[in-house]
Amino acid sequence: MKSLRGGAGALVAALMLVAGTSRAEEAWKTLAERPYLIKVRPRPGTHAKDVWAEGELDASAADVQSALTDADSYRDWMPYVKESRTLERLPDGSKRTYTRLDLPFVSARDYVSHVVPESTLAADGSGVFAQRWQAEPDAIPERKGTVRLRLNEGSWRVEPRGEGRSYAVYRFTVDPAGSIPGFLANMGQKDGVVDTFRAVEKRARQQAEERSRSR
16 A cells, blocks of 8 residues: 555545544644654544644755645645645735545545745745635635535745755644545554655655756
8 A cells, every 4th residue: 555645645644533523622742853853642523633743854944835836736745635726826925725635545635725925035045935824615616525624724844954855844723524434544643654754755856956957
């Protein structure tokens, strides 16, 4: 079976981290410390988990920013993403995007996100890149045979860490909107978030190589 990697892999991980409705906010539980710190906790009143991941990437912050802001290309490099496109660019610089996932062993999922840029890197690569997103499930009609995710929110924060390196903090919460097989839950907890970081890193490095060849 293919590894659960890429941004969709992180979503798969969130789908797998379901443990029922929490009656009160709980402390963060550490799932991994290497190669990335990954923590989770139940989201009160939901079937979702808050996920917090952070660590170094072997790619420049500028290239990571470029990869993460190009939502239309996700279908080309994030596994299980069958469709990804920008629906609307808004006057304040934010945008609405659509993503559809074709996941193993469960029904297809899709989601509409309102993506808000909070800060971008300067032309010289300094500063901090940050963006957040929030689900807008009713922005477009639901599709037959596809489960619409109604809780899907999160953020990226990326800053430079020397030549060709960066440090990323990735937080998200997703309600899976349906039942998830137990064996997939175990796989998602182990691999999903780590593989997301690796997929973003790989895409960012590809962009750097393409830019170098074009000079």
